[in-house]
Amino acid sequence: MDFVMSENVSKDLLLKVTDLNIEFLDRSKPSTVVYDFDLELRAGEIVGLVGESGSGKSMSALAIAGLLSRKDMNKRGEILYNGVDMLHCDRNTLRKIQGNEIGMIFQEPLTCLNPVQKIYKQVEEPLRIHQNLTKEERYKKVLEALKGVELADPETVMNQYPHELSGGMRQRVMIATAMINEPRILIADEPTTALDVTIQAQIIKLLKKLNKERGTAILFISHDLGLINNLCERVLVMKGGYIVESGKTEDVFNNPQKEYTQNLIKAIPKINI
Amino acid sequence: MIKKLFKNKNLNLIIGTVIVAIMVLFMLVGIFAIPYESTDISASLKFAPMSLEHPFGCDNFGRDILSRVMEGTIATFKVALGTVIIGTFFGIIIGGVTGYFGGIIDEVLMRVIDAVFAFPSILLALLFISILGSGTYQVTIALGIAFVPSFSRIVRAEFLKAKNMDYVRMARLMGASNIRIMFVHILPNIYPVLISSIMIGFNNAVLAEASMSYLGIGVQPPEPSLGRMLSEAQTYIFKVPNYALFPGIAVILLILGFSLLGDALGEK
Secondary structure: OOOOOOHHHHOOEEEEEEEEEEEEOOOOOOEEEEEEEEEEEEOOOEEEEEEOOOOOHHHHHHHHHOOOOOOOEEEEEEEEEOOEEOOOOOHHHHHHHEOOOEEEEOOOOOOOOOOOOOHHHHHHHHHHHHOOOOHHHHHHHHHHHHHHOOOOOHHHHHOOOHHHOOHHHHHHHHHHHHHOOOOOEEEEEOOOOOOOHHHHHHHHHHHHHHHHHHOOEEEEEEOOHHHHHHHOOEEEEEEOOEEEEEEEHHHHHHOOOOHHHHHHHHOOOOOOO | OHHHHHHOOOHHHHHHHHHHHHHHHHHHHHHHOOOOOOOOOOHHHOOOOOOOOOOOOEOOOOOEHHHHHHHHHHHHHHHHHHHHHHHHHHHHHHHHHHHHHOHHHHHHHHHHHHHHHHOOHHHHHHHHHHHHOOOHHHHHHHHHHHHHHHHHHHHHHHHHHHHOOHHHHHHHHOOOOHHHHHHHHHHHHHHHHHHHHHHHHHHHHHHHHHHHHHOOOOOOOOOOOHHHHHHHHHHHOOOOHHHHHHHHHHHHHHHHHHHHHHHHHHHO
């Protein structure tokens, strides 16, 4: 496969979110958690989404991944992928996109892996659901995917259970699972928060590599501004359900317009020796 | 895995396995090499004492008690097994659907289950038998239906717990269908709970079958069943204690063996 993305393709608009509003109806009084969320995601770019906890960043991500419940919730706006409105389409259409075109990794890699299934079966799952492959082809793909996330000994890992792996390895397995069908969009919801700093750096490197080699667009959610600064081309800052500021990472970091963003940037610890 | 279990010197497991093995052997002998026809009546052997020919003695019709205990154990085991299979099957389906989907299906089905649960299971089985008529299969079906509520509650609770786990969300994200999530992703995770409840359910089913037959609505005479033998032996309990003793021991061993086994497997 040709991984080199031409200038033309990299400008391809993959995902367009307009006026996304999410409102919970199952509380004592309806509460809106996301207001007028707008996002454009192009092939091959990494977009950061920053904000404090409760700012609605994870909710927006879940909405884009199509994971919000269909009941007890009022959703307005549009999430356009390939001409399909993922917010309002029926389940079967959504299922075809999920795991195939859009992958997602979460913060806590242990709870995201099924404790009673071996790693092989879990990585294989999206292949089983979305593609008609023989057993041997699937095995080859899984092996390739596990090698692709730089696991040292993929044959052994395959036959292990999640509790036998370290945190970093689990996150790699998660990435392999999310990436096995070569989705065009990867949503990373604080993928490094539960990991220590060295592993964090490795995972970030890996995500960068995947982004470069395959042109996968990544929506990177974090509250770690330092990380966003070194990884993302564009950044959105959220607070209280609103996007307060968005733009090129350098512009936002060098010349923040809103007071909230300025305070956030001030809060990055600086080491002066 | 089994080797590992034994290595841990789990006493419950060892004793349970031994007892269950003995009972299974006992039933196999009953199927393939039963010493006497269990319904053969002989006037001369009435209340014959324990001897080499009749190790457990003979009953009030001169029938060999050993042979009858063997066949009775098989009959009881069959009914209990059938009951558990029916109960587990429908329990998993109802519990899974209600727990996983929630909402209005959950409300309706669980209220029906509550209503069924409100009756004691024996009473409920009696009700079904009055509709279906008495006999081995009818008892199995009746007890099976009576056991559905408890299984579905257990399964529902486990599904409720599991459906909000991250790995289920992950499976949904991969595009797995609801059925696939329920049976491929969640069901294997509730297996320890399910095994213990199946074992406990089996014990209850043995007891329930025995009490149904004791009341005269289970296995029909002259076919032997442990409960029926106990009820017949009641009249002669002081004159011929071995008549009541051996079926009683068979019931106890059957229950003890499976509950120890269930405990041990559930612990793991």
